Amino acid sequence: MSKSRLTVFSFVRRFLLRLMVVLAVFWGGGIALFSVAPVPFSAVMVERQVSAWLHGNFRYVAHSDWVSMDQISPWMGLAVIAAEDQKFPEHWGFDVASIEKALAHNERNENRIRGASTISQQTAKKSLFMGWA
Template sequence: MLKSFKKTRFYRPFIWLKRGIIALVSLWLVGIVFFKFLPVPFSAVMVERQVSAWLSGDFGYVAHSDWVPMNEISSPMALAVMAGEDQKFPEHWGFDVGAIQAALTHNEDEDANIRGASTLSQQTAKNLFLWDGRSWLRKGLEAGLTVGIETVWGKKRILTVYLNIVEFGDGIFGVEEAAQHFFHKPASRLTPSQAALLAAVLPNPHLFKVNAPSAYVLRRQQWILRQMSQLGGDSFLTEHSLR
């Protein structure tokens, strides 16, 4: 009897851990299914930013986004994020193997800045369901969730969710909120130049500012504009059924 009791006490933490993992995976699966059809009210990164602000005593910070469907987002904006972040987005199955190999080779140099190779699909999975930071655990979970959204959602839905939850500045999430905050217009009216400027800060919207662009951001904006043209403009979106 006593031996059985001790054994139960020993295994109890593992039982709760197993139940917690099952519950979390179930929640993610439900989220993937529901958000194929429903607007996303908030993301895990938004929650992380909000809680972090409160814990640091910043009660004025508000993580905010306004959901808009793809037909209310300008074509240049959809094209700009692909031109700047993931030009193979319509073709890959969630992972850009070539970019990953190039990043691994680049990062072998101890003096080089760490280069990422996350696709828009991976970024969407991470922003929506996970947390910021670098770890093998998070990358593993991100990979599994990426396969899930690629399988269930499809490219247009992934792009729509990405544009609605991506961070453009402190408390500014989603392209509609960014368009209103920085340009005082809806996302549907963003010009190619404005879209390229928004896309130019996405590697690090806390370091790079839309309303105070550095020389690097301005150069990146011009590069993104050239890439948008080379991709084919609106015809690129139509060809891949992204509008």
């Protein structure tokens, strides 16, 4: 290899290594910051803002009025749980009846798959198989 090729290769290598370090610092810093400070936005807010920009609407600003926990109804937590798993208060993490119904349905209909995962099962799947808790 010629000296100029080695110089270009080492420049690109150094640049990529530095870029990886900078990205890792920003990533780690974001995690550290938002582990102690409140997150100023949600994924939905980011999605709506980016969607507005992609459609040429640069005047749209995603915002929300955050409130403290004591200003939120105690029934809100149950409503969120019920939206995901209506039988959550009635089972111990596995809704056996729904799992059996889903198995029977999936045996009859190969084209339309029915799921029966509970919040507990989804949490286990994400923490065990996707590497985060």
